[in-house]
Amino acid sequence: MESKDNNSNVVTVSKANTCIKCxxxxxYKNTQAYCKDHFFDYFESKVFRTIKKYKLLQRGDHVCVATxxxxxxxxxxxxxxxxxxxxxxxxxxxxxxxxxADYRDHTLEDLKDFCKKFEVPLHVVSFKKNFxxxxxEVQEIAIKEHGKKPCTVCGILRRSLLNKGxxxxxxxxxxxxxxxxxxxxxxxxxxxxxxxxxxxxxxxxSGLSTNDKFIPRVKPLYLITEKETRLYAFLKGFKVTFSExxxxxxxxxxxxxxxxxxxxxxxxxxxxxxVRAFLDILxxxxxxxxxxxxxxxxxxxxxxGEPSSGAICNVCKMEDMLSLETHKDVLIESSYENxxxxxxxxxxx
Amino acid sequence: xxxxIEKENKTVDLDFAEKADDNGTYSVQELLVxxxxxxxxxxxxxxxxAVLPDENLSETDIVKILSVVSGG
Numbered sequence: 001m002e003s004k005d006n007n008s009n010v011v012t013v014s015k016a017n018t019c020i021k022c023x024x025x026x027x028y029k030n031t032q033a034y035c036k037d038h039f040f041d042y043f044e045s046k047v048f049r050t051i052k053k054y055k056l057l058q059r060g061d062h063v064c065v066a067t068x069x070x071x072x073x074x075x076x077x078x079x080x081x082x083x084x085x086x087x088x089x090x091x092x093x094x095x096x097x098x099x100x101a102d103y104r105d106h107t108l109e110d111l112k113d114f115c116k117k118f119e120v121p122l123h124v125v126s127f128k129k130n131f132x133x134x135x136x137e138v139q140e141i142a143i144k145e146h147g148k149k150p151c152t153v154c155g156i157l158r159r160s161l162l163n164k165g166x167x168x169x170x171x172x173x174x175x176x177x178x179x180x181x182x183x184x185x186x187x188x189x190x191x192x193x194x195x196x197x198x199x200x201x202x203x204x205x206s207g208l209s210t211n212d213k214f215i216p217r218v219k220p221l222y223l224i225t226e227k228e229t230r231l232y233a234f235l236k237g238f239k240v241t242f243s244e245x246x247x248x249x250x251x252x253x254x255x256x257x258x259x260x261x262x263x264x265x266x267x268x269x270x271x272x273x274x275v276r277a278f279l280d281i282l283x284x285x286x287x288x289x290x291x292x293x294x295x296x297x298x299x300x301x302x303x304x305g306e307p308s309s310g311a312i313c314n315v316c317k318m319e320d321m322l323s324l325e326t327h328k329d330v331l332i333e334s335s336y337e338n339x340x341x342x343x344x345x346x347x348x349x
Numbered sequence: 350x351x352x353x354i355e356k357e358n359k360t361v362d363l364d365f366a367e368k369a370d371d372n373g374t375y376s377v378q379e380l381l382v383x384x385x386x387x388x389x390x391x392x393x394x395x396x397x398x399a400v401l402p403d404e405n406l407s408e409t410d411i412v413k414i415l416s417v418v419s420g421g
Binding site for chain 2: 027036229265
């Protein structure tokens with residue numbers, strides 16, 4: 001059924017169109033073919049194995065799932081919910097509304113429906129409330145006056161709100177929907193830019209430094225492909241409105257993603273190969289760059305007090321550059337308890 | 350044969366008889382090649398069921414090509 005040359009990343013795709021487990025018509029095929037039910041088993045057991053192998057979640061954790069309402073976040077929210085319920089771990093969802101018209105508003109509606117259906121507590125935090133402006137409102141000045149792409153601005157501000165938001169809500173772990181494609185793309189992008197230190201901070205559990213102000217970020221979908229995630233969401237019947245961030249066209253990630261997909265078509269298994277190779281060198285990268293980190297005195301931003309590599313953190317620099325508001329604590333836009341179908345909506349706007 | 354392409358939010362009408370070979374077969378993979386769509390970037394749904402790339406299509410099939418890319 002499957003063959004793989006040990007000296008190569010190239011895998012031989014199964015030629016069978018029937019499920020390897022039960023012989024029913026297959027809906028998915030990589031090295032092996034699966035019917036719908038056995039695809040669910042394959043997907044969920046892979047997620048659970050990843051969580052256990054890399055010790056991503058443990059009893060006693062208070063888990064925050066970062067979610068947007070897209071297919072990755074609904075799949076990771078659903079499977080994390082399954083895992084947490086099985087092992088008695090508390091969890092909730094946290095969404096960031098960046099204020100991207102005709103995009104985030106759609107995914108947030110899907111997310112609210114999903115959380116209500118599955119009784120998942122949800123908190124929403126917005127750029128508008130925390131920085132005084134939406135991403136759309138700062139985009140033009142960021143590009144024209146400062147040469148900053150929207151994805152750069154969004155990445156810095158969103159990561160900051162996710163960390164501070166999950167910390168304010170007493171989370172011990174921050175789950176993200178990053179998948180195998182994301183990791184292969186990011187590793188290539190960092191490598192092509194010569195940023196090996198950034199690669200050292202990647203992996204199933206992100207980050208190099210440990211500090212009370214950083215909530216560890218974990219990736220249960222780490223070994224799941226983007227295509228598998230979309231298929232899972234489709235077969236589960238999750239309502240996912242297709243929406244690609246309008247800013248993706250300006251990003252280096254899109255170029256990298258398209259090249260990788262071309263390579264994967266010609267040579268199935270290259271994405272797994274990249275991530276496997278990365279995991280192989282990750283311990284060495286962590287040792288090298290963690291030692292370098294530890295040699296430096298741990299710094300905190302002089303302005304906001306958050307951890308920072310320099311005197312002033314990137315968020316404060318961005319706030320100054322784009323004339324944004326600053327707040328010490330994260331301001332929650334809205335919270336949905338979603339308990340026992342008796343939804344209590346709180347708004348502190 | 351109607352083919353809905355999610356990423357472009359458009360439906361194209363293909364002449365199945367023109368596309369099919371002498372045996373009347375036309376596969377999902379051939380459809381993607383004709384539409385210049387990378388199979389890695391999409392999921393193909395035929396009559397509301399997920400199908401494999403080597404599945405053969407028929408004239409009355411309703412095909413949806415869903416994008417698998419992340420939104421960000």
